Amino acid sequence: MKKDPQLIDEQPVLILKEIYKSFDDDQVLAGIGFEILDREILALLGPSGCGKSTLLSIIAGIEPPDQGKIYWHGSQVDNIPPHRRGFGLMFQDYMLFPHMNVYENVAFGLQMSGIDRNVIQSRVLETLELVGLVGFGERDVNSLSGGEQQRVALARSLAPRPGLLMLDEPLASIDRTLRERLMVDLRRILRQLEQTAIYVTHDQEEAFALADRVVVMRQGKVEQIGRPEDIYRKPASIFVARFLGMTNLIKGVGIIDGDQNIIETSLGRFPTSKSIEGPAAVLIRPESAALNSQIGIQLQGKMVEKTFRGNLCQATISIDGSTFVFNFLSNSELPDAGEDIQLSLDPIEGIVVFQPDVDDLSSILN
Amino acid sequence: MRSIIRNFRIQGSYRQAIAYAVLWSAPLIFLSIFYFYPLGSIIKTSFERADAGFASSFFEALRSESVREILWFTIWQAALSTLLTLAIGLPGAYLLARYEFRGKTLLRALSGVAFVLPTLVVAAAFYALLGPQGWINLVAMRIFGLSAAPIHLTNTIYAILLAHIFYNTTIVLRMVGDFWSHIDPHLNQAARTLGANRLESFRKITLPLIGPAIISAALLIFIFSFTSFGVILILGGPRFATLEVEIYFQTISLFNLPLAAALSLIQLGCTLAMTIIYTRLSNRLTRPLKLQASRISQKRLTTWKSRIFAGVIIFILLTLLVAPLLALLTRSFVRLEPGRGQRVTESPGLTLDFYRELSINRRSSLFYVPPTTAIGISLGYAFTTVILALAIGLPAAWALARHSDRSLNKFLDPVLMLPLGTSAVTLGLGFIIALNRPPLDLRASPILVPIAHTLVAFPFVVRSLTPSLRSIQPRLRHAAAMLGASPAYVFQRVDLPLIGRALLVAAIFAFTISLGEFGATALISRPEYPTIPLMIYRFISQPGSINYGQALALSSILMLVTAAGLVAIERFRIADVGEF
Numbered sequence: 001m002k003k004d005p006q007l008i009d010e011q012p013v014l015i016l017k018e019i020y021k022s023f024d025d026d027q028v029l030a031g032i033g034f035e036i037l038d039r040e041i042l043a044l045l046g047p048s049g050c051g052k053s054t055l056l057s058i059i060a061g062i063e064p065p066d067q068g069k070i071y072w073h074g075s076q077v078d079n080i081p082p083h084r085r086g087f088g089l090m091f092q093d094y095m096l097f098p099h100m101n102v103y104e105n106v107a108f109g110l111q112m113s114g115i116d117r118n119v120i121q122s123r124v125l126e127t128l129e130l131v132g133l134v135g136f137g138e139r140d141v142n143s144l145s146g147g148e149q150q151r152v153a154l155a156r157s158l159a160p161r162p163g164l165l166m167l168d169e170p171l172a173s174i175d176r177t178l179r180e181r182l183m184v185d186l187r188r189i190l191r192q193l194e195q196t197a198i199y200v201t202h203d204q205e206e207a208f209a210l211a212d213r214v215v216v217m218r219q220g221k222v223e224q225i226g227r228p229e230d231i232y233r234k235p236a237s238i239f240v241a242r243f244l245g246m247t248n249l250i251k252g253v254g255i256i257d258g259d260q261n262i263i264e265t266s267l268g269r270f271p272t273s274k275s276i277e278g279p280a281a282v283l284i285r286p287e288s289a290a291l292n293s294q295i296g297i298q299l300q301g302k303m304v305e306k307t308f309r310g311n312l313c314q315a316t317i318s319i320d321g322s323t324f325v326f327n328f329l330s331n332s333e334l335p336d337a338g339e340d341i342q343l344s345l346d347p348i349e350g351i352v353v354f355q356p357d358v359d360d361l362s363s364i365l366n
Numbered sequence: 367m368r369s370i371i372r373n374f375r376i377q378g379s380y381r382q383a384i385a386y387a388v389l390w391s392a393p394l395i396f397l398s399i400f401y402f403y404p405l406g407s408i409i410k411t412s413f414e415r416a417d418a419g420f421a422s423s424f425f426e427a428l429r430s431e432s433v434r435e436i437l438w439f440t441i442w443q444a445a446l447s448t449l450l451t452l453a454i455g456l457p458g459a460y461l462l463a464r465y466e467f468r469g470k471t472l473l474r475a476l477s478g479v480a481f482v483l484p485t486l487v488v489a490a491a492f493y494a495l496l497g498p499q500g501w502i503n504l505v506a507m508r509i510f511g512l513s514a515a516p517i518h519l520t521n522t523i524y525a526i527l528l529a530h531i532f533y534n535t536t537i538v539l540r541m542v543g544d545f546w547s548h549i550d551p552h553l554n555q556a557a558r559t560l561g562a563n564r565l566e567s568f569r570k571i572t573l574p575l576i577g578p579a580i581i582s583a584a585l586l587i588f589i590f591s592f593t594s595f596g597v598i599l600i601l602g603g604p605r606f607a608t609l610e611v612e613i614y615f616q617t618i619s620l621f622n623l624p625l626a627a628a629l630s631l632i633q634l635g636c637t638l639a640m641t642i643i644y645t646r647l648s649n650r651l652t653r654p655l656k657l658q659a660s661r662i663s664q665k666r667l668t669t670w671k672s673r674i675f676a677g678v679i680i681f682i683l684l685t686l687l688v689a690p691l692l693a694l695l696t697r698s699f700v701r702l703e704p705g706r707g708q709r710v711t712e713s714p715g716l717t718l719d720f721y722r723e724l725s726i727n728r729r730s731s732l733f734y735v736p737p738t739t740a741i742g743i744s745l746g747y748a749f750t751t752v753i754l755a756l757a758i759g760l761p762a763a764w765a766l767a768r769h770s771d772r773s774l775n776k777f778l779d780p781v782l783m784l785p786l787g788t789s790a791v792t793l794g795l796g797f798i799i800a801l802n803r804p805p806l807d808l809r810a811s812p813i814l815v816p817i818a819h820t821l822v823a824f825p826f827v828v829r830s831l832t833p834s835l836r837s838i839q840p841r842l843r844h845a846a847a848m849l850g851a852s853p854a855y856v857f858q859r860v861d862l863p864l865i866g867r868a869l870l871v872a873a874i875f876a877f878t879i880s881l882g883e884f885g886a887t888a889l890i891s892r893p894e895y896p897t898i899p900l901m902i903y904r905f906i907s908q909p910g911s912i913n914y915g916q917a918l919a920l921s922s923i924l925m926l927v928t929a930a931g932l933v934a935i936e937r938f939r940i941a942d943v944g945e946f
Binding site (some may be wrong): 057060061062081082083084086087088089091095097098099106109111113154157160 | 496798839842844845846847848849851852853855856859860863864926
């Protein structure tokens with residue numbers, strides 16, 4: 001049932017407009033707005049404290065926004081209480097009802113909609129099977145492991161087939177090995193049900209693996225929206241680049257030379273499509289350096305350290321007194337630490353150019 | 367998510383403030399009329415200008431040699447009881463905290479039963495074991511062919527101390543043991559790897575961590591022994607009087623209300639001071655360290671040393687806790703003299719006479735009330751107490767749990783616990799002084815006794831309700847709402863079942879407390895409406911083996927009812943680490 005993102009109905013089902021929210025004097029959301037399409041999985045990505053969870057509870061109706069509007073299928077839902085919005089929310093710490101068993105927890109939402117008993121039963125069993133908990137119905141929720149509780153929570157929020165499912169860091173309290181597997185399962189389940197979903201996380205790997213589109217948030221605002229590969233290839237700001245773990249940033253000066261835009265840096269001159277005059281910043285992608293190639297900008301450096309990372313080898317290389325981190329395939333012939341290394345850089349695909357703001361400039365070391 | 371919780375406090379703050387005030391109004395009005403007003407009357411009476419000048423009765427009490435003797439006795443017997451209880455309880459606490467063994471739950475349950483038993487039952491139990499007609503003396507008389515009881519433990523300090531240890535051991539087992547069991551043994555292992563030996567590791571790691579728990583337990587035991595009443599009255603006999611017993615005598619026998627009030631005030635000063643310290647300490651206990659689930663910290667008894675240690679401790683605890691209760695139960699079925707209408711030569715044997723006798727009015731006197739009637743009266747009082755205690759306890763607990771950010775809570779929480787630090791006899795005395803005359807003349811009203819019982823039960827009701835209510839997190843309700851549950855339905859399906867269990871536990875608390883209450887009841891109940899404990903006291907203080915037997919029979923019934931209540935409480939409590 002894999003879907004091509006292109007086939008998604010382009011009509012947005014949920015529209016957020018200029019949402020503001022403050023607690024005391026602390027502004028958590030500062031005019032955030034975006035849309036989500038039908039059957040789309042949207043990831044809200046950002047560091048902790050950027051307002052992701054607050055935004056979720058505003059969409060859910062648990063909290064009112066200070067300002068702004070929320071539209072669901074074209075009609076405003078701001079004044080509709082949470083239990084009538086028909087949304088589902090999976091809590092980070094699950095919030096399973098401690099006095100009910102697994103079956104009763106999963107059946108809870110279905111009972112609310114007054115469905116026939118037999119239908120409820122078949123739906124609960126079906127959902128439990130979907131999340132891989134066949135035969136768990138009679139179990140006490142307090143006796144389950146973390147992974148099992150997580151699945152019960154997922155089943156409970158899926159069972160009523162909510163129009164929109166929100167997941168608040170659902171994998172945050174699961175250990176790493178289990179998380180990889182649950183991530184794959186989660187994507188399969190959401191796809192199979194063609195579930196429109198908002199997935200909140202601070203982990204870009206999760207966001208990239210699960211989502212059709214990613215919204216990167218920063219201090220209560222949207223920093224960038226796009227498909228995972230676009231965000232990775234073209235981070236819109238230094239903040240996004242850094243958040244994605246890209247650290248090779250150098251200062252530069254933008255020069256407009258006729259119809260050519262050039263950034264001049266300590267590593268050389270980089271052509272760019274952005275017309276910047278004055279201070280600029282250049283991000284050098286960690287995978288952009290090649291060995292034994294005469295094409296592109298040639299760099300002379302010294303190997304500081306190399307770390308084996310499975311299929312990749314991460315090399316810390318010092319060039320002109322600054323250090324950079326590059327990834328090579330593990331089977332590359334790399335010199336040992338302390339030895340010289342010759343690199344070539346793709347000046348177009350290998351870099352991203354930013355016009356930095358004041359905060360950014362002071363924090364770029366190179 | 368932090369921010370969500372924060373926001374909930376600000377939202378609708380005006381409406382919440384009104385709700386908060388409404389919640390507090392019932393408990394505070396009740397306490398004002400039935401606690402503070404009587405207490406004020408006691409203070410007024412003891413400081414009133416008499417012939418000998420201002421506050422003469424108070425100063426007279428302080429100057430009196432006999433009062434000083436009573437105060438001294440009260441203090442040293444309480445201190446001794448505390449030390450002995452710690453000596454027996456601490457090894458037991460260690461055993462329960464660090465080891466997993468069969469019968470552990472039973473041991474805990476038994477110690478719990480001892481704690482909630484009415485004083486009259488405990489006193490009667492020790493009478494059945496150690497008294498002139500008790501098992502030990504009966505056995506000794508038979509073996510050595512004696513005609514009189516050889517062991518005179520009743521009416522000695524030893525009987526009093528034994529009863530106090532019996533009563534309070536569970537405080538050490540539970541407070542220290544539970545706390546101890548949640549302390550990660552890895553801490554000690556870490557200390558050992560850093561070069562500390564077993565003793566140093568205990569002294570530097572364990573002791574500082576469990577120290578506050580030990581001190582709170584000790585304080586609580588001291589307070590209980592300090593205000594001991596039934597035990598002293600019955601097991602101590604006329605030779606011993608604590609302040610509490612003296613207040614009773616001054617009120618009932620001599621009707622010297624000013625002196626009784628002065629004594630109450632002295633006692634109150636002491637207990638309140640200790641209660642305040644206790645509350646401070648136990649507040650500190652609630653959030654000291656990352657508590658480990660006890661399952662992780664316990665090991666099995668595998669070495670011989672640990673088995674012998676466990677064997678000795680379990681033997682001592684079982685003997686202490688079970689022997690008196692077993693003695694009570696068995697002795698209530700044994701007759702030494704021939705029953706009525708039987709031949710004189712018939713030998714001692716089993717009988718149900720004492721139980722049968724309970725429903726017969728042998729004296730055909732107007733003032734005599736058969737014990738079955740007393741059982742009915744007690745039940746009536748207990749049900750009334752349950753209703754009253756829940757009616758004022760639930761709003762108070764709700765305000766404490768759901769409006770936990772209000773600064774007023776910090777002030778009101780200890781106020782609610784004040785009745786706990788006020789002795790039952792003082793409460794009774796306050797009622798006699800204050801509620802016997804206008805504006806509030808309740809002298810003849812049967813509601814007086816349940817009101818006193820409610821005051822005694824109130825702190826327990828609030829203490830058991832608050833954590834349960836707190837455990838119902840607001841986000842649990844959000845979860846239900848997100849699944850389509852309307853607020854009314856959330857209340858019905860989530861709040862009510864969780865609160866229901868908490869309410870049941872609190873109700874059983876109030877019920878058993880009311881059934882067993884003796885101190886306040888002894889002062890304020892009317893002779894024609896005696897409760898079960900009063901009946902037991904009457905029987906035990908009258909000569910004759912049929913009276914003695916009936917006291918034991920009534921005590922056995924009360925014991926079984928109380929034990930059943932405790933079992934129910936343990937069963938319905940929503941328990942986990944959060945119980946602290």
